[in-house]
Amino acid sequence: MKDPTNERKVEHINIINKDQNVDRKKFYFDNLSLVHRALPEIDYTAIDTSVELFNKRLSFPLLISSMTGGDHELVRTINRNLAIAAQETQVALGVGSQRVAFTHPGARSSFELRKYAPNALLFANLGAVQLNYGFTIEHCRKAVDMLQADALIFHLNPLQEAVQPEGDTNFANLTVKIAAIAEQLEVPVILKEVGAGISAKDVSLLIDKGVHYIDVAGSGGTSWSRIEHYRHSEGKNEEIGITFQDWGLPTPMAIKALQKYRDQMTVIASGGLRNGIDMVKAIILGARLCGLASPFLQPAMESQDQVIERIIRLKREFQTAMFLLGVAKFDDLHFNPDLLIEP
Ligand SMILES: Cc1cc2nc3c(=O)[nH]c(=O)nc-3n(C[C@H](O)[C@H](O)[C@H](O)COP(=O)(O)O)c2cc1C
Numbered sequence: 001m002k003d004p005t006n007e008r009k010v011e012h013i014n015i016i017n018k019d020q021n022v023d024r025k026k027f028y029f030d031n032l033s034l035v036h037r038a039l040p041e042i043d044y045t046a047i048d049t050s051v052e053l054f055n056k057r058l059s060f061p062l063l064i065s066s067m068t069g070g071d072h073e074l075v076r077t078i079n080r081n082l083a084i085a086a087q088e089t090q091v092a093l094g095v096g097s098q099r100v101a102f103t104h105p106g107a108r109s110s111f112e113l114r115k116y117a118p119n120a121l122l123f124a125n126l127g128a129v130q131l132n133y134g135f136t137i138e139h140c141r142k143a144v145d146m147l148q149a150d151a152l153i154f155h156l157n158p159l160q161e162a163v164q165p166e167g168d169t170n171f172a173n174l175t176v177k178i179a180a181i182a183e184q185l186e187v188p189v190i191l192k193e194v195g196a197g198i199s200a201k202d203v204s205l206l207i208d209k210g211v212h213y214i215d216v217a218g219s220g221g222t223s224w225s226r227i228e229h230y231r232h233s234e235g236k237n238e239e240i241g242i243t244f245q246d247w248g249l250p251t252p253m254a255i256k257a258l259q260k261y262r263d264q265m266t267v268i269a270s271g272g273l274r275n276g277i278d279m280v281k282a283i284i285l286g287a288r289l290c291g292l293a294s295p296f297l298q299p300a301m302e303s304q305d306q307v308i309e310r311i312i313r314l315k316r317e318f319q320t321a322m323f324l325l326g327v328a329k330f331d332d333l334h335f336n337p338d339l340l341i342e343p
Pocket residue numbers: 012013016065066067068095096097125153154155192193194195217220221222270271272273291292293294295297
């Protein structure tokens with residue numbers, strides 16, 4: 001019998017490829033204006049876009065966000081292309097949920113990426129809700145070891161689970177379990193949504209509980225509610241997945257809401273970021289790293305060179321935006337409200 005967890009990943013990719021509106025294209029960052037400098041007073045070629053995170057230096061603050069893994073040639077190719085490109089360009093890479101590796105051992109090799117990316121910043125990934133369905137610290141350790149990861153991402157996806165007919169919807173008492181793992185695990189834990197955002201209230205539950213990294217993964221880009229709609233309703237249009245397709249905290253608002261936790265949390269921005277200007281805006285609002293997922297799917301299905309090309313384009317956009325703001329290094333961009341014009 002085919003393992004449903006293994007088949008699901010390819011189904012997701014097929015849906016994303018078929019329906020352009022799975023990317024909600026809200027472009028929320030376009031509502032923020034920046035202070036253009038006609039006299040930047042800096043040399044473009046001397047701009048330092050690099051940033052340090054988890055003791056590794058990235059060429060600029062890009063994370064190829066968690067997408068896939070499984071026992072399929074397609075997903076093995078995607079992950080290999082992403083890993084080689086991440087190594088070559090010195091950016092961070094997260095893999096998709098590794099739960100499948102525990103039910104389907106053939107999926108393991110799709111996550112064994114350290115051989116392609118010996119120095120890159122790599123993040124393992126599991127759904128936090130699985131802690132209510134039998135997963136323990138040992139599963140977390142195995143996920144980290146598989147990838148020789150620098151950190152473990154726990155994704156939170158209550159919306160995605162709620163719109164499925166038989167989703168894992170028991171999210172009761174998860175905070176305590178996440179905190180227990182964060183305290184015991186040998187690498188840091190990052191908490192992440194999948195496109196509906198993490199609120200300040202959520203973060204307040206985790207202060208002083210060993211979690212210091214939050215990827216807001218807000219709304220505006222990939223909609224998991226819409227993807228699940230296609231998986232369960234065979235194209236009918238008035239299903240719950242469509243009703244909730246734009247549910248969630250828009251990414252720029254979610255980052256802003258976490259500014260008060262500046263001293264306790266490192267924030268990662270993702271969800272609907274589509275170019276280097278969005279990235280610069282996210283950093284100005286307080287993020288230290290910017291994640292993009294779906295924009296990398298097509299290039300990764302093609303070749304490592306296409307992924308590298310996409311990354312180089314993002315870096316050029318990022319550096320150009322820094323130049324036009326008159327900012328020569330990351331620290332002068334990070335949390336700098338003077339660069340923004342409030343509407
Ligand atoms: C094909 C695909 C698969 C994904 N699978 C996962 C996953 O397994 N685990 C996870 O934490 N997020 C997953 N995500 C969510 C992304 O990491 C990201 O949070 C979300 O797509 C928003 O970013 P985007 O608008 O740039 O796509 C996936 C996204 C895509 C496009």
